[in-house]
Amino acid sequence: MRRALVLAALLLLPERLAVAHTPGKLLASTPYEVRNPADSYALFGVFHTGAERFVVKLAHATRFAAPVEIFVPHVDELRRHRPAYAVVGPGLPAPSAAELAALPAPLPAGWGAEVELNQVTPRPVLFESIMRRFYWTSEPLAVVFPAGPSEIWVWSAAKTTGKFGLGFGVEEGGGYLAALDDWSLYAY
Amino acid sequence: MRLPTFVGGITAAFAAACWGFPVDQSTECAAYVRCIEAIDRAASAASGTPQVTDLDRYQDGGACWGNPELGKGCTTSCRRALDRLRAREPALPVECAP
Numbered sequence: 001m002r003r004a005l006v007l008a009a010l011l012l013l014p015e016r017l018a019v020a021h022t023p024g025k026l027l028a029s030t031p032y033e034v035r036n037p038a039d040s041y042a043l044f045g046v047f048h049t050g051a052e053r054f055v056v057k058l059a060h061a062t063r064f065a066a067p068v069e070i071f072v073p074h075v076d077e078l079r080r081h082r083p084a085y086a087v088v089g090p091g092l093p094a095p096s097a098a099e100l101a102a103l104p105a106p107l108p109a110g111w112g113a114e115v116e117l118n119q120v121t122p123r124p125v126l127f128e129s130i131m132r133r134f135y136w137t138s139e140p141l142a143v144v145f146p147a148g149p150s151e152i153w154v155w156s157a158a159k160t161t162g163k164f165g166l167g168f169g170v171e172e173g174g175g176y177l178a179a180l181d182d183w184s185l186y187a188y
Numbered sequence: 189m190r191l192p193t194f195v196g197g198i199t200a201a202f203a204a205a206c207w208g209f210p211v212d213q214s215t216e217c218a219a220y221v222r223c224i225e226a227i228d229r230a231a232s233a234a235s236g237t238p239q240v241t242d243l244d245r246y247q248d249g250g251a252c253w254g255n256p257e258l259g260k261g262c263t264t265s266c267r268r269a270l271d272r273l274r275a276r277e278p279a280l281p282v283e284c285a286p
Contacts, residue, residue: 063241065224067265093276129257140261142220142269144241170245170252170262 022173026154026166028052037064037145039173043166047083050159053104056152056166060145063091067140068168070118070154071126074134081160082118082136087143089150104155114143117157135165143168211259213248220266221246223273226283 026032026045034041037058045054070085072078086095086103092112095103099115107113118138126137154166221243231239245251245262252262273284 060242063228063239065220065241065243065246067262069261069265139268140265141272142246142262142265144224170250170258172251 021167021169026054026056028054031055031057031151034058036173038169039171040066040169041167041173044163045154045166046163047081047156047161050156050161052155054154054166056154057149058145058151059149060147062147064145064147065142066145066169068116068143068152068166069126069137069140070116070164070166071135071137072162072164074125074136078136078160078162080158081156081162081164082123082138082158083154083156083160083164084115084117085138085152085154085166086113086115087145087150087152088113089146090148091146092144092150102157104153114141116141140167209255211253211256213246213250213253214259214263214266216263216270217246217252217266218248220270223270223280223284226281230281 021040021042024032024041024043026043028045032043032055034056037060043056068085068087070083072081072083084102086099088103088107088111090110090112092114095107095113095115099113099117100107102115102117103113116138120139123136124139126135127133128135152166152168154164224241224243228239228241243250246266251258253259270284273280274286277284
């Protein structure tokens with residue numbers, strides 16, 4: 001019933017006006033290529049082993065400031081699931097020794113990183129009003145993406161497993177109806 | 189209640205529920221914009237090459253301020269970014285001071 005209501009609401013809304021990120025599915029086996037980095041995205045994935053590293057590839061035409069946030073469903077079995085992320089690329093700040101040690105892969109030469117280890121306590125909670133779901137969130141962080149290529153790496157430092165979402169950007173790009181292709185990933 | 193008034197009210201309530209009302213730029217994001225613009229000016233002067241950061245969404249009237257939910261998230265992101273910058277960078281422009 002709830003799915004039908006959400007579907008009806010989505011179909012009734014003009015897509016360009018709907019307040020929603022462009023959804024996408026993250027796979028550890030394949031980097032996610034962002035087509036339009038000026039738009040906002042909500043990318044969802046699942047840690048099956050806890051050892052995965054998810055990679056998102058972007059390329060901005062100019063330096064570009066936008067919020068980035070990682071979140072997990074607000075369910076009891078994911079209480080200790082705190083995936084981390086790092087925006088990595090040329091021109092980003094040099095990470096601290098602790099951040100460097102936490103990264104899931106060596107930084108390419110000349111690259112820096114903005115690292116979010118998702119350790120805010122008590123854990124902030126996000127209510128997402130389109131899907132009407134609660135999430136535990138890292139809290140958004142404004143990151144200045146460099147001009148040219150950059151990447152976002154997502155990993156689970158404590159090797160915990162479970163679903164997660166990665167959100168970035170503000171401007172609405174549309175395409176939210178793609179969420180219906182993989183409904184169970186977005187709606188826990 | 190007359191029918192047009194009722195329908196108008198329902199429509200307005202539906203629109204507000206879906207999209208919310210625009211909000212003002214937060215002081216946190218105004219400070220963040222000033223700081224990044226100052227960093228860009230300093231970097232441009234030091235290198236001789238213009239450095240400009242696209243801050244449109246955080247600017248007054250930007251996409252961050254389209255509704256309260258977006259505004260709250262953007263404001264948090266600005267506050268956290270400024271906290272990080274101040275903790276990490278020893279020589280920020282004066283525009284970045286608390």
